[in-house]
Amino acid sequence: MRSTTAARLAVALATAGAILALAACSGGGTAGSASSSDGTIASGTLTVGSDLTYPPYAYLNGTTPAGFDPDVTRALAEQAGLRVTYTDTRFEQLIPGLGAGRFDVIASDLYVTDERAKQVDFIPYFTTxxxxxxxxxxxxxxxxxxxxxxxxxxxxxxxxxxxxxxxxxxxxxxxxxxxxxxxxxxxxxxxxxxxxxxxxxxxxxxxxxxxxxxxxxxxxxxxxxxxxxxxPVTAGLAVKKGNTKLKATLTKALAALEKSGAYAKLLSQYNLSEAGES
The missing domain is CATH 3.40.190.10 (Periplasmic binding protein-like II)
Structure with missing residues (x-):
């Protein structure tokens, strides 16, 4: 969640190092286009773009991503059989970063709007x-x-x-x-x-x-x-426009978490409501 704040060759090396340090698993942050069977850039790994300066949604606990969005994406990745890694990106650079192939999905309290829906495909996941x-x-x-x-x-x-x-x-x-x-x-x-x-x-x-x-x-x-x-507004996970494979993967995983009751517990923990509720 922000441009790095602008988003989140010494600078390039420092950025790469930060991404590696934040990774929940190794890998992740490489630019490219989704080509794997699950729609991710790197097969078997879900690379998440999030502004890690925004508690309680997303922040760093030491060097570990924490908060609602990391909790959600870890649960979704586990349900889908994927590893997960995070790319700390300032909020206003999240959609450009997704379009440039820096990560697979945005999970950063991103509000669903008509304008944004022209740029990304949303998976609504809570109301705030x-x-x-x-x-x-x-x-x-x-x-x-x-x-x-x-x-x-x-x-x-x-x-x-x-x-x-x-x-x-x-x-x-x-x-x-x-x-x-x-x-x-x-x-x-x-x-x-x-x-x-x-x-x-x-x-x-x-x-x-x-x-x-x-x-x-x-x-x-x-x-x-x-x-x-x-x-009041609905927030959505966002995948690259036209990435139907990953949208289907995450939608299926979210539905499974909802059915099991695990997602309701997570929402309750953060005092949030399911998408569409007020």
Whole structure:
């Protein structure tokens, strides 16, 4: 999940080393096109692109990928009889990286949108939404996006909420004679949180599960001020457009996890709902 943040020849060597260090199994991150029987770039290995700066969805526990998306993809890979490896990539570079053959699938709390569906094939896997964060001791306590007019709001670069805030939310502000939302994009979610803690912005809008983790991590210095989920949306695993083999492999594996009850337990652990539920 981010460009490396821009995504996630000394630089090339360093990148290669990082990918190897993050691999749950050896192999993985090589560019190419899916040609194996299961639709993966490297036969027998599922290479996952994820922004590992985004707890609780995806982050590094030492050098090991952890969180909901690594848990899901490990379970899917095991169900499908595949090994799994991870390529840490900043959020806005995930779709370009998938298209360039750097990895097989994106698992990074990627919201399903019509625009993205033109670029990738989705496998919906859970429903989420967003929450607003503000300084606990501050006077500004926004409950909805209607409270954000003229305010500086930190968001992750490349996220769908950037367009929502600059579009619908800002249009509503100007329609009532107020200034639009001042949307500040950051390469990673932790950078957005730091901007809020340092007073560079007035609020942060981020995934609801992430917001809960931020409140805990900041020892209560920040608080969730929104009372309901903002922009509820379905998230999807994404495979390269036209990769029907891998989509079928992962869809079958997900269905098996759902049938066994293992997936429901995993969703419950992270306080998430199945795709299509609210």
């Amino acid at each position: 939404g967003n929450s607003l964060l503000a300084a606990t001791g501050g006077s500004f306590r926004p409950k909805t996006t209607a409270d954000l007019c003229s305010k500086a709001v930190a968001v992750i670069k490349g996220g769908e909420i950037v367009q929502e805030l600059r579009g619908e939310a800002s249009d509503a502000c100007t329609a009532k004679g107020a200034k639009p939302v001042d949307v500040r994009e950051f390469d990673t979610d932790p950078e957005a949180t730091e901007a809020l803690l340092s007073g560079q912005v007035d609020a942060q809008l981020t995934d609801a599960a992430v917001a809960k983790a931020i409140v805990t991590k900041t020892s209560g210095k920040l608080t969730i001020t929104s009372s309901t989920i903002i922009y």
